[in-house]
């Protein structure tokens with residue numbers, strides 16, 4: 001059996017609002033992720049997906065509970081965990097190559113070697129020809145490819161992705177799904193991927209963690225047993241999308257009932273959304 005890589009035990013996270021009342025972003029979250037696993041965190045807005053990702057990244061500290069990576073407690077950010085965000089976060093004044101090399105130079109890798117490794121990664125994400133371009137000369141999809149190359153060039157064990165493709169058009173997103181799937185299979189990285197998009201989650205993941213709101217936490221976990229590389233028209237994936245959608249509808253209905261109280265008059269069908277579309281942010 002594969003090795004345990006990330007262990008979350010009864011993780012609880014509270015934030016203080018400006019009026020000093022607490023928001024429970026995560027309540028009693030327990031999850032074990034194996035080395036090399038691709039896990040998606042899926043759920044409506046505010047269910048704590050980014051908070052959970054940030055805790056694993058070491059950017060946020062859990063209020064209580066335990067987080068272990070390779071059996072060691074996490075005290076802050078580390079080279080073993082790199083985050084890719086929705087915005088590429090590239091330095092606009094540096095060339096694509098310099099952006100990808102940057103993390104290596106910080107780690108004192110000699111310039112020639114850093115350049116070689118960065119160029120290798122740019123080839124892998126099909127941007128070898130754009131090494132000397134500036135970020136503003138690239139499309140959104142190309143920028144995200146650079147962000148992925150910049151993350152993987154430092155060879156982290158864990159890649160944390162917070163809605164990395166959310167701002168891209170559907171075609172570009174599908175191409176990047178195929179590329180990320182290939183890179184993940186080639187490198188064996190452990191990936192945690194935050195998304196609102198059910199189709200994206202089923203196409204990419206080994207397991208999908210469906211999250212709930214108020215308080216944020218885990219509602220259900222769905223293993224995805226379709227062969228890779230995947231095709232979103234695979235009947236296994238379509239069936240799974242529908243199961244997830246049904247649970248999400250229940251969750252969204254619960255939130256609406258709480259929010260609207262006696263004004264609640266929503267029919268379940270009004271909530272039915274196309275799984276290829278983003279969901280959850282308008283509840």
Ligand SMILES: Nc1ncnc2c1ncn2[C@@H]1O[C@H](COP(=O)(O)OP(=O)(O)OP(=O)(O)O)[C@@H](O)[C@H]1O
Nearest residue numbers: 015016023025044045046047048049050051052216
């Ligand atoms: N720094 C913060 N201070 C106060 N409250 C916060 C902070 N960060 C998150 N929260 C609250 O914690 C809850 C979970 O937020 P989080 O951003 O993790 O959700 P999410 O599922 O990633 O949402 P979205 O899909 O909209 O990005 C929300 O109620 C949010 O308002």
